[in-house]
Amino acid sequence: MTLSKTGWVLLLVLSGSNIVAQDTPLEFWFWPKYTLGQKAENYPGPRMEAPVSQFNVIQSESVPLIFHGEEPTERVIDFVKSSQLPKNPFSIEMWLVNHVNQPVGVMATLKNRISGEEPAWLVGVYGRDLVYTLKTEDSHFATMIQHKIKERGWKDYWGHVVATYDGNNMKLYLNGELITEGAVGKRKANDDSMYELEVASYMKNEPYMDLGNQLKMLRIHPRALSKEEIRQRMDKLMSMVTEGKLFPGLFHFTAGPYLNNASQSGISMVWETDRAADFVVEYGKQVPYDKKIVLNTQKIEKEAGGAESTIYKVTLTDLEPETPYFYNIKATARDGTVMQSGPLTFTTAVRESGSYSFAVIGDTEARPHINDRISKMVWEERPNFAVIVGDLTDGGVKDHKFEWNYEYFQGITQLASRVPIFPVPGNGEDDLYWYNQYHVLPKNDGYYTFHYGNAQFFMLNSNRPQDFSTEGKQYQWLEEELKKSTATWKFVAHHHAPYSADDDDYGDSWKQKAETGDLAIRKIVPLYEKYKVDMVFFGHLHTYQRTLPIKDNKVSQQNGVIYVQGGGGGGNLEDFAPSRAWFSAKTYRGHHYFIITVHDRELNFKMYDTEGRMKDYLDLKK
Numbered sequence: 001m002t003l004s005k006t007g008w009v010l011l012l013v014l015s016g017s018n019i020v021a022q023d024t025p026l027e028f029w030f031w032p033k034y035t036l037g038q039k040a041e042n043y044p045g046p047r048m049e050a051p052v053s054q055f056n057v058i059q060s061e062s063v064p065l066i067f068h069g070e071e072p073t074e075r076v077i078d079f080v081k082s083s084q085l086p087k088n089p090f091s092i093e094m095w096l097v098n099h100v101n102q103p104v105g106v107m108a109t110l111k112n113r114i115s116g117e118e119p120a121w122l123v124g125v126y127g128r129d130l131v132y133t134l135k136t137e138d139s140h141f142a143t144m145i146q147h148k149i150k151e152r153g154w155k156d157y158w159g160h161v162v163a164t165y166d167g168n169n170m171k172l173y174l175n176g177e178l179i180t181e182g183a184v185g186k187r188k189a190n191d192d193s194m195y196e197l198e199v200a201s202y203m204k205n206e207p208y209m210d211l212g213n214q215l216k217m218l219r220i221h222p223r224a225l226s227k228e229e230i231r232q233r234m235d236k237l238m239s240m241v242t243e244g245k246l247f248p249g250l251f252h253f254t255a256g257p258y259l260n261n262a263s264q265s266g267i268s269m270v271w272e273t274d275r276a277a278d279f280v281v282e283y284g285k286q287v288p289y290d291k292k293i294v295l296n297t298q299k300i301e302k303e304a305g306g307a308e309s310t311i312y313k314v315t316l317t318d319l320e321p322e323t324p325y326f327y328n329i330k331a332t333a334r335d336g337t338v339m340q341s342g343p344l345t346f347t348t349a350v351r352e353s354g355s356y357s358f359a360v361i362g363d364t365e366a367r368p369h370i371n372d373r374i375s376k377m378v379w380e381e382r383p384n385f386a387v388i389v390g391d392l393t394d395g396g397v398k399d400h401k402f403e404w405n406y407e408y409f410q411g412i413t414q415l416a417s418r419v420p421i422f423p424v425p426g427n428g429e430d431d432l433y434w435y436n437q438y439h440v441l442p443k444n445d446g447y448y449t450f451h452y453g454n455a456q457f458f459m460l461n462s463n464r465p466q467d468f469s470t471e472g473k474q475y476q477w478l479e480e481e482l483k484k485s486t487a488t489w490k491f492v493a494h495h496h497a498p499y500s501a502d503d504d505d506y507g508d509s510w511k512q513k514a515e516t517g518d519l520a521i522r523k524i525v526p527l528y529e530k531y532k533v534d535m536v537f538f539g540h541l542h543t544y545q546r547t548l549p550i551k552d553n554k555v556s557q558q559n560g561v562i563y564v565q566g567g568g569g570g571g572n573l574e575d576f577a578p579s580r581a582w583f584s585a586k587t588y589r590g591h592h593y594f595i596i597t598v599h600d601r602e603l604n605f606k607m608y609d610t611e612g613r614m615k616d617y618l619d620l621k622k
Contacts, residue, residue: 007032007212009076025093026080026220029247030199030212034372036379036414044271044329044341044417045252062113062196067105068126072200074211078113082192085110086222089167092123092132093225095217095237096159097406099366099394101572102205103127106215113196118142120190123163125149126202130179132163132172138185145172147179155400157366158241160234166224176231208369208610216406244405245274251337255311255409257329257344260440261450262385262420264321264349268440271341272311272405275333281314283327287343311437322350344417347384349452355599356453357381359419360493360566362389362539364408365428367570367591371411373610374569374593379415381595385452386419389539389566390426390462390495398433411570422450422459426495426540430463447474449481455598456487460494462538465520475524482531488622489598492536498522499550499563501581502541502574509577516581528561534603534620539567542574544588544607545581546616555583562618566607568592586616 107124128149162173171181201211256271282289329341396403429435442448446461467474499517507514549560594607601622
């Protein structure tokens with residue numbers, strides 16, 4: 001029996017017997033199981049189990065449905081008995097999010113598990129095509145309602161689909177509005193023993209995508225909902241998303257734990273819960289833990305004048321350098337409900353003479369399934385920390401909080417709860433509203449510097465290009481920092497590209513000669529060259545490119561700066577200009593990440609795709 005390949009289905013409303021109360025809906029919430037493997041497998045908060053088949057004997061798998069010419073990539077079958085489903089009037093409600101540019105689909109259906117006949121009912125969406133079918137006594141073939149979705153949806157990406165049947169009429173609603181309706185007569189009866197409820201996804205165009213990335217909730221009502229009830233349901237779901245809550249009524253982490261700002265003697269952690277709570281952070285060099293920090297948030301809220309936030313931050317201090325630590329966050333809600341993060345790990349920064357390794361990821365954006373894949377592969381390298389070069393979200397500004405909770409933290413938490421993250425902001429979070437609330441960094445205006453081992457990192461906010469000119473605030477700050485730096489290695493990170501062979505961001509290169517990078521950002525390049533910066537990391541363009549060493553706007557193998565474009569962490573892939581750029585050493589179109597290992601005066605650089613294939617390699621020696 002095929003079940004969800006990686007995800008959990010959380011059943012929230014279901015009677016304990018085989019008889020469902022007359023007006024009690026069945027409600028299912030879907031969530032990808034994004035955890036690390038082996039002994040690092042850990043999901044912060046309440047543990048959610050995969051659905052269990054209702055059948056205990058070996059049987060043949062039922063025939064899958066072909067949808068838009070595709071076989072399903074994932075199926076969840078037999079997780080509720082057919083006898084518990086409504087017989088006549090019903091409503092099928094789906095809460096969907098679609099933030100990718102490739103057509104993908106999901107469906108829910110009641111179908112015969114033995115034969116290939118048409119389903120008793122089916123509700124599905126693929127790309128912009130919405131379909132609702134129902135078998136009735138008056139027709140040999142199922143009646144079908146089809147609709148081409150024109151609007152992008154609530155907050156551009158969310159869709160609320162409801163299909164109803166009142167005993168005679170079919171109606172289909174999208175985002176609270178009636179699309180179409182029709183009289184179809186009496187529904188055709190079916191034998192419960194022969195039928196099964198199935199939820200399936202069609203993700204051929206996004207091979208790492210899970211069903212739970214698109215379908216968040218399925219609700220089956222034993223009656224036809226009215227338009228007003230549908231609108232009220234959508235209002236509740238929209239409220240959850242606006243607040244960043246992932247599940248209704250469940251005490252859970254909505255973000256993190258998320259490690260930042262690691263040093264030789266301390267580390268900061270951030271997390272968010274769906275409701276106010278008090279916390280105990282236990283930590284130590286072994287388990288059981290020998291130290292703890294108690295966070296009485298009610299007292300903090302009173303001291304802050306009653307303002308309540310469910311984003312919490314703690315900095316651990318007086319730690320030993322280059323040392324592994326273990327930690328656990330215990331959360332107690334106001335009603336006494338308790339949950340824990342479970343045991344997690346981190347390591348303090350190495351001493352100046354120590355070797356170290358770090359990952360660079362860019363433009364994680366709207367594909368938590370790619371973030372998940374990269375997180376798992378980066379973890380296998382056991383880096384000391386990770387740098388993210390902007391566009392953590394596709395547009396996670398003040399009114400798009402959901403992009404942090406439903407997308408960024410969904411895929412990255414498994415890694416970021418064990419490996420500290422040092423980010424720079426991209427245009428996806430250029431207002432810094434949630435960026436600052438979810439991070440603990442040396443400065444809160446988007447740029448800062450930190451030391452690690454024998455390197456110094458200069459992290460810039462390129463959303464302020466006026467700051468990159470000679471009179472600009474960041475230009476002058478960076479020059480002062482570079483002047484006093486004694487680090488063996490100097491790395492710069494920002495989001496936008498000083499050099500890039502992108503095909504259309506700087507003019508349509510397929511129709512005319514285009515610029516090879518952002519000229520406003522390039523104004524700060526003389527500082528990189530003057531103070532001998534070794535490498536500059538950036539994203540923004542969703543491809544990979546490493547340049548030859550550049551100085552004075554030409555290749556200089558001896559004194560040049562290497563620029564690495566690493567925008568392949570999850571954003572919609574872009575492409576290169578048709579002709580090779582004069583500075584190009586390596587290009588790659590595909591999602592990717594890179595790992596840099598430093599020991600003393602030697603550096604090793606490797607770039608990998610999402611299958612773990614090495615696509616670029618470089619050794620540098622001082």
